[in-house]
Amino acid sequence: MENLTVFFVSDHTGVTAEAVGKSLLSQFRGLTYKTLTIPFIDTPEKASDIAKRVQNAAPALIISTLTDPDMRAILQNGKAPVFDVFEAFSGPLAAFLGVSPAAMAGQTHGMSNTYDTRMDAVNFALSVDDGLNPEKLGEADLILVGVSRAGKTPVSLYLALQYGKKAANYPLTPDDLDASTLPEVLLEHKAKLRGLTLAPERLAQIRNERLPGSRYASLENCRKEIQAVEALLKANGVLLIDSSRRSVEEIAALIVHGS
């Protein structure tokens, strides 16, 4: 199909419709298409506008998360097929549960009822980033440890934003590694430690972008630091996750749900 346009339509942010849609479409190798995300479609007027835009963009399809059947009906009146998560599942789910759903547009899609928890966790992650304020480690749910540039900061921020986890991160420096014991400040929090490691080649590449040609970035030094960190963390029974081939989302899911 040539010149296909895919509309992700939602009565909330559109993030779930995008995630569902991109997963589904990635199954069709070689398919090319452009996408448009249309969030906050929560009135018949907005739905009618979108229906017109979709019609003008033919060939097109709609992947949507619209809680209100009336909004879905407006889109379904057009020629483009509508793949809606609520349309597909609300009925069967209601039949299984023996109760009826109530349309509540945009209220809770993907939004945690622990919103303040997540915001507090973001502020916490920033306040203890990179070993700052170690006196606050007692408050942490988790402490990510690893060599410099192992990917601790983005993982700690994602853990905060997505899961509301207070994740500190603490870099193990060459001095820490020479001592061959965990830094004093981490010892009392051993159960909270989670290790991030990665392939020395990948670490050298990342560090070379920052400090090209430095000893810090050399493959030999990266290899030495990573060997030392892995040995130290294994000796202390700390879970080690290899970040070389995993995304931040994948690492966070492994940490939260166990591996």
Added chain:
Amino acid sequence: MENLTVFFVSDHTGVTAEAVGKSLLSQFRGLTYKTLTIPFIDTPEKASDIAKRVQNAAPALIISTLTDPDMRAILQNGKAPVFDVFEAFSGPLAAFLGVSPAAMAGQTHGMSNTYDTRMDAVNFALSVDDGLNPEKLGEADLILVGVSRAGKTPVSLYLALQYGKKAANYPLTPDDLDASTLPEVLLEHKAKLRGLTLAPERLAQIRNERLPGSRYASLENCRKEIQAVEALLKANGVLLIDSSRRSVEEIAALIVHGS
């Protein structure tokens, strides 16, 4: 239904299954249930283990994003109903597109093909947080402006992690507001500015958690700063978003997709 357990099962992180499931279940007011997220189910052995756990947890239901029909079939052999996004949509989508899907477990769910872009954006957001390194503002896709504690930092991090946008944030201080022109360093980037504002009562509450009883946190001062910021940004044609009743995700979606 009493003692219901809902399993979110995925061959990837489970974030999409959770988002879909929570949206769906939030439509059933008053329903109580516990949830379990089971990510990385990508072998028949893991799927069989989960099928047993689900059976032991009856009454239970499964909401899943499993690309591989074989994995789905293993779960569907149990008594608990399975609501799977790929099961529901892959067939109809293939029929519309006229091509067959290829099962590619866990490869791309929700994961952007712009992964390095997103990580660079996180590092950028951190490096320019709270007005740091203003010489880098030229690199920014967007610059969030507003009074101190208006919620700029979490929004800039979410814009980076979710959308790969390089979002700087710059606080407008009382001195900036007295000057009644935009700070020099922002003037040349006017088209990139997006304003965050909020109700003075909410701002006072947030600031009082940080510096209780201070002039900075007083309702009178918050009201004055917000009036001045709103006037300044309106005079300069900057889009203003009220963050009082919106989540970080909602603000980010408004910024990315327009309001």
